[in-house]
Amino acid sequence: MFDIRWERPLHQAGSPSAMAATARHLVVHERSTRLVGLEPADGSVRWDVPVGTWPRAVVIEQPYCLVLPQNSSRLLCLAVETGEDVWQAEPGSFAGHVVVNEELVLVGGWRGYTPLTAVDLRTGVVRWRAEDRGGTVLPAATETGFLLGQPGGDSVRLIDRADGRELATWSLPEPLVGPDIGPAFRADDDGGFLVRCGDRLVVRIALSEPKAETVVCAEPELAPRAVDLCGGLLWLAERRGGYTVVAASDGAERWRIRHDRRFVASVASVGGGFAIADEDGSLFRIDSTGGVGERVRITQRIRDLRERMPSRLVLLAKGSLLAVDARRLR
Numbered sequence: 001m002f003d004i005r006w007e008r009p010l011h012q013a014g015s016p017s018a019m020a021a022t023a024r025h026l027v028v029h030e031r032s033t034r035l036v037g038l039e040p041a042d043g044s045v046r047w048d049v050p051v052g053t054w055p056r057a058v059v060i061e062q063p064y065c066l067v068l069p070q071n072s073s074r075l076l077c078l079a080v081e082t083g084e085d086v087w088q089a090e091p092g093s094f095a096g097h098v099v100v101n102e103e104l105v106l107v108g109g110w111r112g113y114t115p116l117t118a119v120d121l122r123t124g125v126v127r128w129r130a131e132d133r134g135g136t137v138l139p140a141a142t143e144t145g146f147l148l149g150q151p152g153g154d155s156v157r158l159i160d161r162a163d164g165r166e167l168a169t170w171s172l173p174e175p176l177v178g179p180d181i182g183p184a185f186r187a188d189d190d191g192g193f194l195v196r197c198g199d200r201l202v203v204r205i206a207l208s209e210p211k212a213e214t215v216v217c218a219e220p221e222l223a224p225r226a227v228d229l230c231g232g233l234l235w236l237a238e239r240r241g242g243y244t245v246v247a248a249s250d251g252a253e254r255w256r257i258r259h260d261r262r263f264v265a266s267v268a269s270v271g272g273g274f275a276i277a278d279e280d281g282s283l284f285r286i287d288s289t290g291g292v293g294e295r296v297r298i299t300q301r302i303r304d305l306r307e308r309m310p311s312r313l314v315l316l317a318k319g320s321l322l323a324v325d326a327r328r329l330r
Contacts, residue, residue, distance in 0.1 A: 002283070002296065003325040006043035014316040016265070016304040017181045020060040023309050025080050027065050028321055029055050035067060037083055040308055043323060047083030051076055056110070056181065057098040064121065066098050066105060075107050077124060087124030091117045096181070101141035101161050109136040109148070110181075116148075118164065128164050137176065137184035140193055142207060147185055147193060149176045156195065156205055156212070170205050170212040174198030182265060183226040188248060194227045194234070202227055202236065202251075216251045218244050223262075230267040230274060237263060243276070245290060255290030268307035270326040275313060277302045283315075283324070298322070 010030040018029035052069030096110020112135030178184025202216040304316035
Protein backbone atom coordinates (compact mmCIF):
# COMPACT_ATOMS: atom_id res chain seq x y z
CA MET A 1 0.00 0.00 0.00
CA PHE A 2 2.41 2.71 1.21
CA ASP A 3 5.29 3.11 3.63
CA ILE A 4 5.49 5.66 6.41
CA ARG A 5 9.24 6.21 6.40
CA TRP A 6 9.30 8.17 9.63
CA GLU A 7 7.18 10.37 11.89
CA ARG A 8 8.28 13.27 14.08
CA PRO A 9 6.14 14.79 16.89
CA LEU A 10 5.96 18.57 16.69
CA HIS A 11 4.41 19.15 20.15
CA GLN A 12 2.08 21.71 18.60
CA ALA A 13 -0.46 21.95 15.82
CA GLY A 14 1.26 22.01 12.43
CA SER A 15 0.94 25.04 10.16
CA PRO A 16 1.61 25.00 6.38
CA SER A 17 3.18 28.45 6.58
CA ALA A 18 5.70 27.14 9.13
CA MET A 19 7.25 24.41 6.97
CA ALA A 20 9.43 24.32 3.86
CA ALA A 21 10.51 21.26 1.86
CA THR A 22 12.83 20.65 -1.08
CA ALA A 23 14.53 17.52 -2.42
CA ARG A 24 17.52 18.11 -0.11
CA HIS A 25 16.09 20.03 2.83
CA LEU A 26 13.15 19.87 5.22
CA VAL A 27 12.57 22.64 7.77
CA VAL A 28 9.67 22.83 10.23
CA HIS A 29 8.64 24.88 13.26
CA GLU A 30 7.92 22.94 16.47
CA ARG A 31 7.76 23.15 20.28
CA SER A 32 6.34 26.69 20.18
CA THR A 33 9.61 28.51 19.45
CA ARG A 34 12.03 26.12 17.71
CA LEU A 35 12.92 25.72 14.06
CA VAL A 36 14.55 22.42 13.08
CA GLY A 37 16.32 21.27 9.96
CA LEU A 38 15.66 17.57 9.30
CA GLU A 39 17.34 14.94 7.15
CA PRO A 40 14.58 14.11 4.62
CA ALA A 41 15.60 10.45 4.31
CA ASP A 42 15.12 9.50 7.96
CA GLY A 43 13.87 12.55 9.87
CA SER A 44 17.03 12.92 11.96
CA VAL A 45 17.86 16.41 13.23
CA ARG A 46 20.52 18.40 11.41
CA TRP A 47 20.06 21.54 13.50
CA ASP A 48 17.69 23.01 16.09
CA VAL A 49 17.53 26.75 16.83
CA PRO A 50 15.18 29.22 18.61
CA VAL A 51 13.39 31.61 16.24
CA GLY A 52 10.22 32.75 17.99
CA THR A 53 6.57 31.75 17.76
CA TRP A 54 4.43 30.55 14.86
CA PRO A 55 6.23 31.76 11.72
CA ARG A 56 4.03 33.33 9.08
CA ALA A 57 6.56 32.20 6.48
CA VAL A 58 9.42 29.72 6.16
CA VAL A 59 11.17 29.82 2.77
CA ILE A 60 14.16 27.82 1.55
CA GLU A 61 16.33 29.52 -1.04
CA GLN A 62 19.64 27.68 -1.24
CA PRO A 63 21.89 28.27 0.70
CA TYR A 64 19.49 30.13 3.00
CA CYS A 65 16.33 29.60 5.03
CA LEU A 66 14.19 32.71 5.60
CA VAL A 67 11.90 32.84 8.63
CA LEU A 68 9.29 35.40 9.64
CA PRO A 69 8.29 34.81 13.31
CA GLN A 70 4.89 36.02 14.42
CA ASN A 71 5.99 37.51 17.73
CA SER A 72 8.59 39.93 16.36
CA SER A 73 9.17 42.41 13.55
CA ARG A 74 12.30 40.58 12.36
CA LEU A 75 13.00 38.65 9.18
CA LEU A 76 15.62 36.00 9.96
CA CYS A 77 18.04 34.52 7.46
CA LEU A 78 19.65 31.22 8.50
CA ALA A 79 22.11 28.93 6.75
CA VAL A 80 19.88 26.06 5.61
CA GLU A 81 22.67 23.49 6.09
CA THR A 82 23.53 24.43 9.69
CA GLY A 83 20.83 26.76 11.08
CA GLU A 84 23.44 29.43 11.81
CA ASP A 85 22.29 33.05 11.80
CA VAL A 86 23.34 34.92 8.63
CA TRP A 87 21.49 38.22 9.00
CA GLN A 88 18.33 39.85 10.40
CA ALA A 89 16.17 42.59 8.89
CA GLU A 90 13.34 44.70 10.34
CA PRO A 91 10.45 44.85 7.82
CA GLY A 92 7.91 45.71 10.56
CA SER A 93 5.25 43.83 12.51
CA PHE A 94 2.82 41.47 10.73
CA ALA A 95 4.79 41.56 7.47
CA GLY A 96 3.32 38.18 6.49
CA HIS A 97 4.65 37.57 2.98
CA VAL A 98 8.17 36.47 1.96
CA VAL A 99 9.09 35.89 -1.72
CA VAL A 100 12.55 35.51 -3.27
CA ASN A 101 13.43 36.66 -6.78
CA GLU A 102 17.06 35.93 -7.69
CA GLU A 103 19.08 37.77 -5.00
CA LEU A 104 16.23 39.91 -3.73
CA VAL A 105 13.71 39.18 -0.96
CA LEU A 106 10.32 40.89 -1.05
CA VAL A 107 8.68 40.99 2.36
CA GLY A 108 5.52 42.65 3.70
CA GLY A 109 2.17 43.62 2.21
CA TRP A 110 0.07 41.11 4.16
CA ARG A 111 -3.30 42.77 4.85
CA GLY A 112 -1.60 46.12 4.36
CA TYR A 113 0.01 46.16 7.81
CA THR A 114 3.49 46.87 6.50
CA PRO A 115 4.73 48.34 3.22
CA LEU A 116 6.45 46.05 0.74
CA THR A 117 10.18 46.05 1.41
CA ALA A 118 12.96 44.55 -0.74
CA VAL A 119 16.14 43.38 0.97
CA ASP A 120 19.34 41.86 -0.37
CA LEU A 121 19.27 38.06 -0.01
CA ARG A 122 22.97 37.85 0.88
CA THR A 123 23.21 40.73 3.37
CA GLY A 124 19.71 41.73 4.51
CA VAL A 125 20.37 45.35 3.49
CA VAL A 126 17.20 47.20 2.44
CA ARG A 127 17.19 47.96 -1.29
CA TRP A 128 13.87 49.81 -1.43
CA ARG A 129 10.60 50.25 0.45
CA ALA A 130 7.18 51.06 -1.03
CA GLU A 131 5.65 54.37 0.01
CA ASP A 132 2.12 53.01 0.50
CA ARG A 133 0.83 50.16 2.68
CA GLY A 134 -1.55 48.66 0.15
CA GLY A 135 -2.32 45.02 0.88
CA THR A 136 -1.53 42.24 -1.56
CA VAL A 137 -1.97 38.50 -1.89
CA LEU A 138 1.30 36.57 -1.73
CA PRO A 139 3.38 38.03 -4.61
CA ALA A 140 4.80 35.81 -7.34
CA ALA A 141 8.36 36.09 -8.65
CA THR A 142 8.76 36.48 -12.44
CA GLU A 143 11.71 37.02 -14.78
CA THR A 144 11.43 40.78 -14.45
CA GLY A 145 9.85 41.42 -11.07
CA PHE A 146 6.92 40.57 -8.82
CA LEU A 147 3.21 40.09 -9.54
CA LEU A 148 0.94 41.73 -6.96
CA GLY A 149 -2.78 42.00 -6.44
CA GLN A 150 -5.06 43.37 -3.76
CA PRO A 151 -7.56 40.80 -2.40
CA GLY A 152 -10.93 41.65 -3.92
CA GLY A 153 -9.27 44.04 -6.36
CA ASP A 154 -9.89 44.31 -10.09
CA SER A 155 -6.31 44.19 -11.35
CA VAL A 156 -2.89 42.53 -11.13
CA ARG A 157 0.32 44.58 -11.23
CA LEU A 158 3.91 43.74 -12.18
CA ILE A 159 6.56 45.73 -10.33
CA ASP A 160 10.27 45.99 -11.06
CA ARG A 161 12.42 44.05 -8.60
CA ALA A 162 15.17 46.69 -8.75
CA ASP A 163 13.13 49.63 -7.45
CA GLY A 164 9.45 48.65 -7.08
CA ARG A 165 8.17 50.83 -9.93
CA GLU A 166 5.13 49.57 -11.81
CA LEU A 167 5.88 47.88 -15.13
CA ALA A 168 2.48 46.59 -16.26
CA THR A 169 -1.12 46.16 -15.17
CA TRP A 170 -3.78 43.61 -16.17
CA SER A 171 -7.49 44.18 -15.60
CA LEU A 172 -9.42 41.21 -14.22
CA PRO A 173 -12.92 40.18 -15.29
CA GLU A 174 -13.97 39.60 -11.65
CA PRO A 175 -12.46 40.38 -8.23
CA LEU A 176 -9.17 38.73 -7.35
CA VAL A 177 -9.51 35.83 -4.89
CA GLY A 178 -6.62 34.38 -2.90
CA PRO A 179 -5.93 32.63 0.39
CA ASP A 180 -4.95 34.69 3.42
CA ILE A 181 -1.66 32.78 3.71
CA GLY A 182 -0.27 30.80 0.79
CA PRO A 183 0.11 31.21 -2.98
CA ALA A 184 -2.49 33.10 -4.99
CA PHE A 185 -0.58 32.85 -8.30
CA ARG A 186 0.38 29.54 -9.92
CA ALA A 187 3.06 29.48 -12.63
CA ASP A 188 2.10 27.36 -15.64
CA ASP A 189 4.36 25.51 -18.07
CA ASP A 190 4.27 28.31 -20.67
CA GLY A 191 5.59 31.16 -18.55
CA GLY A 192 2.19 32.49 -17.51
CA PHE A 193 0.49 32.71 -14.13
CA LEU A 194 -2.94 31.42 -13.13
CA VAL A 195 -5.10 33.22 -10.60
CA ARG A 196 -8.58 32.77 -9.12
CA CYS A 197 -11.25 35.41 -9.78
CA GLY A 198 -14.83 35.68 -8.55
CA ASP A 199 -16.69 32.50 -7.60
CA ARG A 200 -15.85 30.33 -10.62
CA LEU A 201 -13.13 31.80 -12.83
CA VAL A 202 -9.47 30.92 -13.39
CA VAL A 203 -7.59 33.64 -15.27
CA ARG A 204 -4.18 33.48 -16.94
CA ILE A 205 -1.71 36.37 -16.87
CA ALA A 206 0.91 36.24 -19.64
CA LEU A 207 3.74 38.75 -19.20
CA SER A 208 3.90 39.27 -22.97
CA GLU A 209 0.15 39.93 -23.38
CA PRO A 210 -1.75 43.11 -22.44
CA LYS A 211 -4.96 41.33 -21.42
CA ALA A 212 -5.78 38.63 -18.90
CA GLU A 213 -7.34 35.52 -20.43
CA THR A 214 -10.13 33.52 -18.80
CA VAL A 215 -9.04 29.88 -18.87
CA VAL A 216 -11.83 28.19 -16.92
CA CYS A 217 -15.37 29.08 -15.90
CA ALA A 218 -16.25 26.25 -13.53
CA GLU A 219 -19.76 25.03 -12.84
CA PRO A 220 -19.40 24.73 -9.04
CA GLU A 221 -18.14 27.53 -6.82
CA LEU A 222 -14.40 27.25 -6.26
CA ALA A 223 -12.44 27.59 -3.02
CA PRO A 224 -10.34 30.74 -2.51
CA ARG A 225 -6.99 29.01 -2.50
CA ALA A 226 -4.67 28.88 -5.51
CA VAL A 227 -5.20 26.55 -8.41
CA ASP A 228 -2.79 23.63 -8.35
CA LEU A 229 -1.07 22.40 -11.52
CA CYS A 230 0.08 18.78 -11.66
CA GLY A 231 0.61 16.39 -14.56
CA GLY A 232 -0.64 18.86 -17.19
CA LEU A 233 -3.93 19.25 -15.28
CA LEU A 234 -5.44 22.10 -13.29
CA TRP A 235 -6.86 20.92 -9.98
CA LEU A 236 -9.62 23.32 -8.93
CA ALA A 237 -10.69 22.86 -5.32
CA GLU A 238 -14.46 23.24 -4.96
CA ARG A 239 -15.87 25.30 -2.13
CA ARG A 240 -18.06 22.46 -0.86
CA GLY A 241 -15.32 19.83 -1.17
CA GLY A 242 -13.90 17.81 -4.03
CA TYR A 243 -12.09 18.82 -7.20
CA THR A 244 -12.89 19.85 -10.73
CA VAL A 245 -9.94 18.76 -12.88
CA VAL A 246 -9.38 20.34 -16.31
CA ALA A 247 -6.69 20.14 -18.99
CA ALA A 248 -4.13 22.93 -18.64
CA SER A 249 -3.84 23.20 -22.44
CA ASP A 250 -7.46 24.14 -23.23
CA GLY A 251 -9.43 24.25 -19.97
CA ALA A 252 -11.61 21.29 -20.98
CA GLU A 253 -13.00 19.36 -18.01
CA ARG A 254 -11.47 15.91 -17.58
CA TRP A 255 -13.27 14.73 -14.46
CA ARG A 256 -14.67 15.73 -11.08
CA ILE A 257 -13.77 14.17 -7.77
CA ARG A 258 -16.86 14.32 -5.60
CA HIS A 259 -16.21 14.21 -1.89
CA ASP A 260 -18.00 15.90 1.00
CA ARG A 261 -14.76 16.60 2.88
CA ARG A 262 -12.27 19.34 2.18
CA PHE A 263 -8.91 18.54 0.61
CA VAL A 264 -5.58 20.13 1.49
CA ALA A 265 -4.20 22.65 -0.96
CA SER A 266 -1.73 20.61 -3.03
CA VAL A 267 -1.61 17.63 -5.40
CA ALA A 268 1.42 15.33 -5.86
CA SER A 269 2.56 12.97 -8.63
CA VAL A 270 2.87 9.32 -7.64
CA GLY A 271 3.58 6.34 -9.90
CA GLY A 272 1.66 7.34 -13.03
CA GLY A 273 -1.16 8.93 -11.04
CA PHE A 274 -1.73 11.49 -8.33
CA ALA A 275 -1.96 11.74 -4.56
CA ILE A 276 -4.38 14.03 -2.74
CA ALA A 277 -5.23 14.23 0.95
CA ASP A 278 -8.32 15.33 2.80
CA GLU A 279 -8.19 17.32 6.01
CA ASP A 280 -9.67 14.43 8.00
CA GLY A 281 -6.51 12.34 7.61
CA SER A 282 -7.01 10.23 4.48
CA LEU A 283 -4.61 9.84 1.56
CA PHE A 284 -6.07 9.12 -1.91
CA ARG A 285 -4.47 7.62 -4.99
CA ILE A 286 -6.08 9.01 -8.19
CA ASP A 287 -5.40 7.15 -11.42
CA SER A 288 -4.91 8.66 -14.89
CA THR A 289 -8.66 8.48 -15.61
CA GLY A 290 -9.74 10.25 -12.43
CA GLY A 291 -10.72 7.12 -10.55
CA VAL A 292 -9.96 6.71 -6.86
CA GLY A 293 -7.56 3.77 -6.86
CA GLU A 294 -7.11 3.72 -3.11
CA ARG A 295 -8.11 5.61 -0.01
CA VAL A 296 -6.20 5.07 3.23
CA ARG A 297 -6.71 6.85 6.52
CA ILE A 298 -3.27 7.38 8.01
CA THR A 299 -3.69 10.00 10.74
CA GLN A 300 -6.27 12.13 12.57
CA ARG A 301 -5.88 15.23 10.48
CA ILE A 302 -3.76 16.39 7.53
CA ARG A 303 -3.01 20.08 7.20
CA ASP A 304 -0.66 20.01 4.22
CA LEU A 305 0.78 17.70 1.56
CA ARG A 306 4.16 18.36 -0.07
CA GLU A 307 5.83 16.49 -2.91
CA ARG A 308 9.48 16.32 -1.93
CA MET A 309 10.40 14.29 -5.01
CA PRO A 310 8.44 11.93 -7.30
CA SER A 311 6.49 9.44 -5.14
CA ARG A 312 7.95 10.84 -1.91
CA LEU A 313 5.49 12.84 0.17
CA VAL A 314 5.66 14.90 3.34
CA LEU A 315 2.44 15.17 5.32
CA LEU A 316 1.88 17.83 7.97
CA ALA A 317 -0.53 16.25 10.44
CA LYS A 318 -2.34 17.57 13.50
CA GLY A 319 0.71 17.40 15.73
CA SER A 320 3.38 15.61 13.75
CA LEU A 321 5.28 15.44 10.48
CA LEU A 322 5.22 12.24 8.40
CA ALA A 323 7.33 11.18 5.45
CA VAL A 324 5.56 8.73 3.13
CA ASP A 325 6.95 6.62 0.32
CA ALA A 326 4.03 6.49 -2.12
CA ARG A 327 5.58 4.22 -4.73
CA ARG A 328 3.56 1.31 -3.40
CA LEU A 329 0.20 3.05 -3.60
CA ARG A 330 -1.88 1.00 -6.03
